[in-house]
Amino acid sequence: MHVVVLGGRGAWPSADQACAGFLVEHRGFRLLIDPGYATLQPLLARLPASAVDAVYVSHGHPDHCADLQPLLRARVLSDRSVPALPVYAPTGSLGPLLALDEPGLLDAAYHLHGFTPGDAFDVGPFAVRTWSLPHWVPTAGARFSVAGTTVAYTGDTGPSPLLVEVARDADLLIAEATYVDEIPEGHVGFLSSAAEVGRYASAARSRAVLLTHLWPGTDPVAAVAAAQQAYRGRVGVARPGLVVDLTD
Incomplete structure (x- = not known):
């Protein structure tokens, strides 16, 4: 298994x-x-x-799902023989996005599988287990496991004891770290810091951590240092083109 990073910004994309x-x-x-x-x-x-x-899709905020819409357009408008794309998302979370286009245009492009955070299901070869995590909208943290290897992904989340379960013994934990350490008023309870990620990754004995969803302008070196205050394993920051090979 390997993981390819497409981007690592939170809230909105940056120029790079x-x-x-x-x-x-x-x-x-x-x-x-x-x-x-x-x-x-x-x-x-x-x-x-x-x-x-x-x-x-972990949740319905556009910085986590907006490009599903042009992806579906690219599939159905370029080759109508392409099979419907299975899309897994918390039930109801993608309604506004999928309603953007003219009625019926994308109907053949996808097969939507709604789930409740906390459900478990299979996606291709991956066994997926999800947890409901605190955010402004229903959000699912998840583990993707195949052939003895597990990638854990938090999506966006505030503090929760369930994060240790999500991250437990993961070969790679991809964790939201919008802030370095202090979380501003109004975001407390709904987003995470790199320092918090370090603490629960250590408790969960995750084998490696990849920090993601950094607020544009955040210093990645400072984010890594904050996570390493509590976590002694490998810590990286999601950047475009990075490939993490988890093959034994």
Whole structure:
């Protein structure tokens, strides 16, 4: 299994990279996680739209799902023989996005699988287990496991004891770290810091951590240092084009 980073920004894309988005590949199966703002272009630089096998969306905020809409357009308008794309998302979270286009245009492009955060299901070869995490809208943290390897992904989240379960013994924890340490008033309880990620990654014994969703302008070196105050494993920051190979 390997993970390709499409972007690592939170809230909005910067001039140099997209919002947080990831392509997880295992033996030819390509799972796209959180196709937020500006993730489609780096995805298409790597493979055609028709080569994506499934999409997982953690929640309905546009910095995590907006580019699903042009991805579906790219599939259905370029080749109507491409099979419907399985899309997994919390029930009801994608309604506004999927309603943007003219009625019926994208109907054949996707098959929507709504789930309740806390559900478990399979996506291609991946066994997926989800947890409901605190955010402004229903949000699912998840573990994607195949052949003894696990990638854990928090999506966006405030503090929760469930984060240790999400991250437990993960080969790679991809964790939202919007802020370095202090979280501003109004975002407390709904977003995370790199310092918090370090604490729960240490408690969960995650094997490696990739910080993502950094607020534009955040110093990545400071974010890594904050996580390493409590966590002694490998810590990196999501940047476009980074490939993490988890093959034994």
